[in-house]
Structures are given as structure tokens and as C-alpha cells.
Amino acid sequence: MNQAVLHVGLTHDIGRVDSLYGSSPSTESASFHAQSFGFLGRVPRLLFLASLFLTLWLAAPSLAGPDLNEPGERVSLSKHLVADKVNVVFFYARWNKTSMRYKEKLEDWQGDKDTVLHVINVKALNSAVAKQFKLTEVPAFEIYDEEGRLKMKGQSALNEVVRMKMLD
Numbered sequence: 001m002n003q004a005v006l007h008v009g010l011t012h013d014i015g016r017v018d019s020l021y022g023s024s025p026s027t028e029s030a031s032f033h034a035q036s037f038g039f040l041g042r043v044p045r046l047l048f049l050a051s052l053f054l055t056l057w058l059a060a061p062s063l064a065g066p067d068l069n070e071p072g073e074r075v076s077l078s079k080h081l082v083a084d085k086v087n088v089v090f091f092y093a094r095w096n097k098t099s100m101r102y103k104e105k106l107e108d109w110q111g112d113k114d115t116v117l118h119v120i121n122v123k124a125l126n127s128a129v130a131k132q133f134k135l136t137e138v139p140a141f142e143i144y145d146e147e148g149r150l151k152m153k154g155q156s157a158l159n160e161v162v163r164m165k166m167l168d
Contacts, residue, residue, distance in 0.1 A: 072123030099139035
């Protein structure tokens, strides 16, 4: 009895869908639609959407300029510091929402002639670059003066970046 009611219910519901597309409802179309729109019919679509999302996420363009390193790998920062300019180093990880928001804002930052931004992908807090710079959290900032000396890091560097209007 329950199966007949369920089948009639499907025929009725599918009939409304079919009438929208100009076909008449039938038991065969109801069975086809029940399979297509049921959980098993959705699995391939869900897998396709998940793979599409993952592909787009992994292929997303770098937001704040090219990273100085391969994700998580050590970096020779001294090679990249620009003499006679303030160098701001931004450490981020893709899995951290706050650092990705900062990265988006830094992309919009209109650089000035006295400041250079460097972006480093930490990847994980146990990665080689995180150990190299003794990072315990992301996002993180370091600011180097015109002679290439570390001027500030941590919260004071973040405050300075905000003061410099690099972040709002």
C-alpha cells in the first residue's frame, strides 16, 4: 500500500514537472525522473560540482602578486628585499580565512614609491618557511627598513600596515 501511494505521489509530482516541459506524465517517466532526481542520480552531479569547485579554487590567480616561494618552502628573503624602500612581508596560508581576506585587500592596495610588498605562502604552521621565520600564526607581517633590517613583526607590524593604509 505504501509503495503504491509513493509511486502515485511521484507520478503526480513528476507530472507537474513534465507538464512544464510539454510531456504527459506516465509511470515510465515518473520512474525515470525518480531515478534521475533521487540521491543516486545526484551523486555524479555532486562529484562534478565538487571537482569543479576544487579545480577553480586551486587554479585561482594569486591575489597580492606572485609569492616569493613555493607553498611552504623556505625563502631567501635577503634576495628579495629592495634597498632604500620599506619592505612589508606578508605571510599567509590558503586554509586561513583571515589571511585570505588580508591577501585580497592587499591586492587592492595601491603601492607607493617608498614601500614594497612581498607575499609568502606558509602553507602550514609546521612547514619549512614557518619554522624559518618562527611563525606561530597566520596571517603575519614583518616590516624591514630601508637598510634591510627587521623593524617590527607581529601585532606591531600589523598595526603599522593598517596605519600605512595597506589594510582597512
